[in-house]
Amino acid sequence: MPGSATLDGGVRLAWANPDEFDRGRALHLLGSTERARAVATTHQGLRDRFLLGRMLLRDLAAEAGGMRAEAVEVAAVCERCGAEHGRPQLRWSDAPAPPPTASLASCAHLVIAAIAPAGIxxxxxxxxxxxxxxxxxxxxxxxxxxxxxxxxxxxxxxxxxxxxxxxxxxxxxxxxxxxxxxxxxxxxxxxxxxxxxxxxxxxxxxxxxxxxxxxxxxxxxxxxxxx
The missing domain is CATH 3.90.470.20 (4'-phosphopantetheinyl transferase domain)
Known part of the structure; x- marks a missing residue:
């Protein structure tokens, strides 16, 4: 079952099983670069973990920023090679405050997303x-x-x-x-x-x-x- 938690200092977590989520909604939220990465990921389990992680990040950030998940962008540019497999970074244009910092992790049966206030x-x-x-x-x-x-x-x-x-x-x-x-x-x-x-x-x-x-x-x- 999906879950979430809020820790001291505005740190938020969200998690879910990659076997049980709305793949259609996750795909709808992706930007073009993310969609290309999803298409290129031929292993279904890894693809589902990627889709779910990006959806969880957007939902957490949208809740923190008081906006729709569709307004949140996620990039993950590698600092060494420029490919889309680096640390996730959140972007938005309509919120009054800068976006949170973010992290993702997954294993076969759990995907977990975390955000913290900007600068932390x-x-x-x-x-x-x-x-x-x-x-x-x-x-x-x-x-x-x-x-x-x-x-x-x-x-x-x-x-x-x-x-x-x-x-x-x-x-x-x-x-x-x-x-x-x-x-x-x-x-x-x-x-x-x-x-x-x-x-x-x-x-x-x-x-x-x-x-x-x-x-x-x-x-x-x-x-x-x-x-």
Missing amino acids: TVGVDVEPARVPREADAARRGAIVELLGGTTRTAVRRWVRAEAVLKADGRGLRVEPGRVAFTETSGGSGGSGRRVTARLPDAPTVYDLFDRRIEGCLVSLAVARPTT
Whole structure:
């Protein structure tokens, strides 16, 4: 079932299963470049994830900006090659405020979109919590080689690292093992844990928010505003 959530600071999430959405509406919302990308994506599952992600982003931005989803444009120009596979950027012309920043993530059974107020970068990542046993052992072992730590928490650490690298904008051009995490006491009365992250070559601190949605592990990285 589709879902949504609003976090502190105006950060919004929306998610849905790519097997269950209005493909006709999603296609209607696309711009010409997006439509060309959709047509060129021959794998139906990947195409559906692309269509659903662009629709979720538009719906979130339209709600935030008080406009129709048709008025929101989405571009994803790669900074290195200029192709349409970079970080998603929202554009609009009729809202009184600048558009939010955005991020997308997907796996086979969940697509999730995130937006944050203009000027605050955001990154989101998702992985299925469970996969077949042999594949899961290989997945966790590979993550431990990259990030260290234990196999028990490996998948959660991976989605956290990916979320941070997406928010940073360089993605996997930066070694995931360079993401440094800090856990401190937080919450009411000192209960719970607060997780932050940063990269050694950048001053930005990211607040991490973890969720479990529809059998998937989701992590959201939100850049802490500079003062």
